Amino acid sequence: MTQKNSFTRKHFFIDRKFQGRYMLTFLIPMLIMLLFMIFTLYFASLTIINTTTRILRSDLESRISLGLQDQSNPTTEKYEQILGGVTDYVKKFSNNKDVKKNLMSSLLWVFGAGILLVIVQIVMLTIFFSHKVAGPVYRLECICKNIIDGKYTDIVRLRQGDELQNLAALFNEALRLTRERMLLLRDSDGAEERLKNSENIQI
Numbered sequence: 471m472t473q474k475n476s477f478t479r480k481h482f483f484i485d486r487k488f489q490g491r492y493m494l495t496f497l498i499p500m501l502i503m504l505l506f507m508i509f510t511l512y513f514a515s516l517t518i519i520n521t522t523t524r525i526l527r528s529d530l531e532s533r534i535s536l537g538l539q540d541q542s543n544p545t546t547e548k549y550e551q552i553l554g555g556v557t558d559y560v561k562k563f564s565n566n567k568d569v570k571k572n573l574m575s576s577l578l579w580v581f582g583a584g585i586l587l588v589i590v591q592i593v594m595l596t597i598f599f600s601h602k603v604a605g606p607v608y609r610l611e612c613i614c615k616n617i618i619d620g621k622y623t624d625i626v627r628l629r630q631g632d633e634l635q636n637l638a639a640l641f642n643e644a645l646r647l648t649r650e651r652m653l654l655l656r657d658s659d660g661a662e663e664r665l666k667n668s669e670n671i672q673i
Contacts, residue, residue, distance in 0.1 A: 488633065492599070499595055507584050514580040518573060526563060530556055606634040610641060622649050 537552040563569060606628050613624045622645060626638040658666075 495599055496595065499591065503588050503591055507588065510584050511580065514577070518576050522569075522573065526560075529563075530559065533559060602631060603633045605629070606632050606638060610634075610637070613641070613645075617645075622652065 533555060534552055537548070537555065606626075609626055609628065613626060616624050624645065626641050628635060628638050
């Protein structure tokens with residue numbers, strides 16, 4: 471019984487320069503977006519807390535001023551009564567479902583807007599950077615199809631900034647040498663010359 475050979479990748483960094491550039495290309499924008507999200511959430515939470523505190527303070531001040539407006543020399547009992555009213559108001563405010571719902575709604579809007587912005591940025595970055603690889607791969611596929619059809623006259627031309635430039639150069643060199651060898655074989659006069667010209671070709 472023969473054991474089936476399986477290919478196992480042992481080294482994940484094949485082209486360190488290429489892979490490192492792509493890691494940095496995605497890592498830096500991700501860190502910027504993460505910092506943006508942290509600052510957005512911090513300032514949004516701070517704004518919500520400040521707004522809630524301001525509303526609470528304003529309501530308490532108005533309640534206290536209303537309770538003391540007709541009192542030139544308020545008694546201890548009056549102060550206790552006002553303090554009891556303030557305590558009850560704070561309890562009701564903290565247990566108010568509408569207040570909690572509004573706060574949660576505000577936080578969800580902030581989270582939702584931030585997550586949507588991050589998703590849009592990730593999609594745009596993915597499209598932009600994958601295009602630098604997808605374009606050259608598509609061009610190489612087209613030329614391979616032409617080679618299968620017997621056309622060896624193509625040249626891989628990539629745009630500046632595209633990836634796989636080294637592969638394109640090797641591909642062009644392979645096409646050039648293949649054309650030259652095929653021309654030598656085609657233009658050979660006899661079997662002896664054809665055999666001589668095909669010595670370096672391994673089939």
